[in-house]
Amino acid sequence: MKATGIVVEYNPFHNGHLYHARQSKIETGADVIIAVMSGQFLQRGEPAFADKWTRTEMALLNGIDIVIELPYVYATAQASDFAKGAIALLSAIGCESFCFGSEEGAIHPFLRTYELLNGQREQYEQKIHEAVQTGISYPKAMNRAYNALTGNSDGYADLTQPNNILGYHYIDEAKKMGSPMSPHTIQRIAANYHDPIDKGLTIASATGIRQAFFEEGSMKEIANYMPVPSLLSLQEFNRQYHAFGSWEQFYPMLRYSILKERPAQLKRFSEVTEGIENLIFEAAAKEHEFEGFIGRVKSKRFTRTRIQRMLTHIYTGFTWDQLRSFQTPSYLRLLGMSEKGKRYLNQQKKNMGLPLISRAANLTDPMGKLDIHASSMYLLGIGAKDLKKEFTSPPLYFG
Template sequence: MKATGIVVEYNPFHNGHLHHARQAKEVSGADAVIAVMSGQFLQRGEPAFADKWARTQMALANGIDLVFELPYVYATAQASDFAKGAIALLDAAGCESFCFGSEQGSIDPFHASYSLLREHRAAYEASIHEAVQTGISYPKALNKAYMELTGSESGFADLTQPNNILGFHYVEAAEKRGSAMKPLTIQRISAGYHDPVDRNSSIASATGIRKAFFEEGSIEEVSAFLPAPSLGVLRAFHAEYGAFGSWERFYPLLRYSILREKPKNLSRFSEVTEGIEHLIYEAAKKETEFDGFIRRIKSKRFTRTRLQRMLTHIYTGFTWEQLRSFEEPSYLRLLGMSETGKNYLNQKKKNIALPLISRAADLADPMGEVDIHASFMYGLGMGSGDMKKEFTTPPCYFG
């Protein structure tokens, strides 16, 4: 059996994701689609809209064959490390290819951009350092340095676009590890990453869907953008918890997590740097709502995404020391499988390059302990009294 890999968050699984999954299978000629999916906290530094079990159910009900969890260490990291962890897991799972959605829609520009940056790495990094010193954000410094290299030449990936940026890092990660996986991309259709929902379309971004839900207060208001199985899973999740995950819901506990520390102690948490801990502490003292809090600390230097990742690590207690202790993913955590996925594992299990874990009780290493703790903290933020869910929930099965 052949498998193609995709990297996802499914926050939540919408019609655009369904298109991606189907196209990935078609363009790769694969028998199975393997998804590496973020767990309870996401790359933009946010609690997941629904927990990893609900999102796994949505994935399997919509045609995904295997879902593996991207460990917290990578799921909440900047793009290059996020991609490094995800590609390592897809490689270990035996995928022959990986496929990502992009604004570019063609794979050649990504190869061209990778070759360009590899050839001019020293000049590129020097330009980034120089730009950061002027006070602009790191993402803007990256883009400035990249534009200086590419100039007006065509044939390179447009790295101002969010999905192109992630796609570039997937290609880069695969190249650096010498992976035999073939990179593929499909055109992202209709909605852009940050676009609000368009009521005349059946495609909307996950960001737009979440925004519309929180404004309207009803999952039915965004039902047109979701496959029927996703809608059913989200209704069940909301019935269980009475809400969906957001920083607004988690903020009282985040605020406590900040204020229980002295400002200098906040700097020990991952990504907290450059003295921002003092501003975070003072803002938490003054602001009773998350929106006011994040507006008070956001600046040109510190983007909302960068700040939210810091806040995620403060909330979960994830430190610089822990971050620096991890080099590579150490296991494949199985969250769910279809019948096809089960057959794939039975056929390929001797060739899977990492330990295959199906129970939290078997996550007996520091990276796994971080994942388990993150799940506890997510459940706490959602108001769940069941702190055993991580241990009592078996992999989802969709036959």
């Protein structure tokens, strides 16, 4: 059986994701589609809208064959480390290819970009360093360095676009690892990453869907943009917890996590740097709501995403020392599978590059224990009564 891999968050699973999954199978000629999915906290430094089991259910009900979890250390990282973890897992589980959605829509510009940056990596890194020293954010520094090397010529991937950036890093990491997986991409359609919903369309960004729900507080506002199974899964999650994941929901616990420390102690948490710990502490002391808090802290140098990743690590207690101790994923955590996915795993079990783990009790190394802890902190923030769901939730199976 031929497998292709996709890297996802499904926050939540919408019609655009369904299109991506179906087109990925067509593009690669795969029999099985495997999703590496972020767990309870996401790459932009946010709690997931719904927990990982609900999002796994959405995936399986909409044609995904296997869902494996991207460990916390990679799921909440900046783009290159996010890609490093995801590509390592897809390679370990035996995918012959991977397919990502992009604003570019064609693979050749990404391959040309890789050849350019790989051939001038030292010069590229130096230009980024120089740009950062001027006080601009890291993403803007990367773009300035990239434009200096390309001369704004045609034929290269546009690395100002969020999905293009991730796509480039997927290819870069696959090349670094010497992975035999072939890269593919499909055009992102109808809605860009940050776009609000357009009531004349049936495809919207996950950002737009979440925004519409939180503004209106009604499933009716988002029903047209999601497959029916996804909507039903969200309704069940809401029935169980009476809330969805957001920093507004988590802010009382986050605020406590910040204020119980002295400002100097906040520096030990991952990504907290350059004296921003003082500003974070002062903002938490003054602001009763998350938007007021984040408004005090973000700046041209410290983007909202960068700050939110810091906050995620403060909330979960993830330190610089822990971050530096992890080099590569150490397991494949199975969250769910279809009947076809089960057959694939049985076929591949002797050839996998990492151990396949289906029970939280077997996550005994530091990376696995971190995933369990982060999940408990998510459940605490969402108001769950049972914080041990990791141990009572076997992989989902839809035969």
